[in-house]
């Protein structure tokens with residue numbers, strides 16, 4: 239997905255188009271409370287998943303050249319047959335319940351997680367900050383896109399980011415998410431906090447904790463690299479109705495960045511079922 243050098247005239251035309259789009263209400267600037275899904279810093283431009291502002295153009299955004307030039311970008315195609323057996327420590331999850339506090343930031347619905355839930359890998363501990371969804375899945379597993387992919391975003395005190403990805407397939411009702419998914423915030427900027435609702439992110443992990451692990455990036459501008467990815471091999475389930483309730487939100491279907499080249503990176507497979 240690397241962009242070839244562009245002649246200047248189309249670039250100017252595109253910049254003009256972007257500025258026109260960005261001047262309309264639909265492309266109004268990001269509210270301060272709604273950062274991009276996995277970002278710790280902000281890009282100055284406007285982006286999305288549609289033709290004019292989609293992933294192929296993200297590298298043109300101010301501060302987001304990594305989206306076009308990065309060599310360790312996410313998502314990627316996860317192919318079991320090409321993985322290396324993992325000998326690194328598995329993540330140890332210490333998740334507590336959190337209030338359900340959702341925001342539609344125009345790129346996804348983000349669940350802001352109460353402080354105090356962590357994941358530990360070796361000596362490093364990361365706080366669960368938020369989780370959110372993409373449709374269809376951003377990673378693929380053995381060539382398959384799932385209808386949804388959940389990203390649990392963790393940060394440590396030195397600015398490190400660790401994301402746990404969980405594929406979601408159609409199946410049984412997901413009791414942990416059902417109440418929240420009946421109250422998804424509809425429009426960009428909307429918040430939803432169903433009264434008394436709580437969730438424990440442990441319920442969002444598959445029973446079998448086998449996972450793919452690789453070094454990647456944020457999947458949204460500015461596509462910053464240095465992100466530790468742990469993608470669970472087994473999917474969890476949600477009902478067709480629950481999946482549809484996310485997919486019918488305006489402007490969020492699709493909201494997936496396509497798979498990026500591996501460029502020689504190793505993808506590990508940790509097969510332990512602990």
Ligand SMILES: [Zn+2]
Pocket residue numbers: 275276370371372389457
């Ligand atoms: Zn994400």
